Amino acid sequence: MMDGDAIKVIIVEDDAEWRRGLKAYLNREADICVAAETDRPDEALALIEKVDPDVVLLDIMLADEPGGLKLTAELPALTGAKIVMLTSMEDREFVVEAFRAGAANYIVKSDFAAIPEAVRTAAAERSQIDGSAARLMLEEFRRLKAVEREYEKDKFKRMVTPSEVKLLEMIHEGYSQSEIAEKSFLSLRTVKNHVSNILRKLGGKSSKEAAKQAKDMGLF
Incomplete structure (x- = not known):
């Protein structure tokens, strides 16, 4: 039974085994509950409308393409849920695009232990950017500035x-x-x-x- 005060999370992730592991990991947290999960962007939209989650954990790469970025751009018109992007690779261009699209945070999957706190932070609308994401964004902005200067x-x-x-x-x-x-x-x-x-x-x-x-x- 879902705790009425728990943070409702939807996981959108196409790696079924990793998704199951993340769901079990998050559900062990007293203040977090995974309300739904899917590997399909179209199904995610329907689930978000139905569940009205606090946080969406969204993999950038869905079906071997950055479908998560496209979905992120569509979500603000549909929900007030905060979006935390998940990825297995540190790609600075994806980081910048994720935040431009409206993501509240960006977590590399290898930093598994940081995900619960990222969920809490996003749900509380504090919108603190994960350290690695901030570093990648800074590197990308510096790169763009150097390109502009050149x-x-x-x-x-x-x-x-x-x-x-x-x-x-x-x-x-x-x-x-x-x-x-x-x-x-x-x-x-x-x-x-x-x-x-x-x-x-x-x-x-x-x-x-x-x-x-x-x-x-x-x-x-």
Whole structure:
């Protein structure tokens, strides 16, 4: 008989043996009760409507594809239950997608002992992110930031010529336009034209600002 105060859980997992083990493990907890289980996303939707669980333990990989992610995106419109994603692999892209889709937490299956507390945390709506998930998310955001920075750097490099980069470097080093003209064997007018072209292309307000931007991009 289900304790009225127990946290109601539905397990959606396509590994039948692992699902049975998890169900038995959770049911040994006094404050947690597995109300239903299934290996099919379509059946999960019907069970969630019927049972109205507090927490859904949802495997990311269902039938050898990330069907759990698709199901996660559908659940907010159907239930207020918190979703804890389960997976056998630490894939940072799946982590990010899981949280974007609305998951409250993400647990690697090998960390079996952490699942009951993840259920309690999700049910209490404290939404603490599992340490490994937080680490993977941070790594993914750093990777995306690095990709974005590399893109911006390549874009910047395409906008300025090597000679303009050299000019920006000299500006960054504190040389005046007349000094740059003298050192580069150019007329002052030519240097001024170069600076004007750079500012037009980069949309900068000053040559020093453009030089700092080039420095920040790692061009010199």
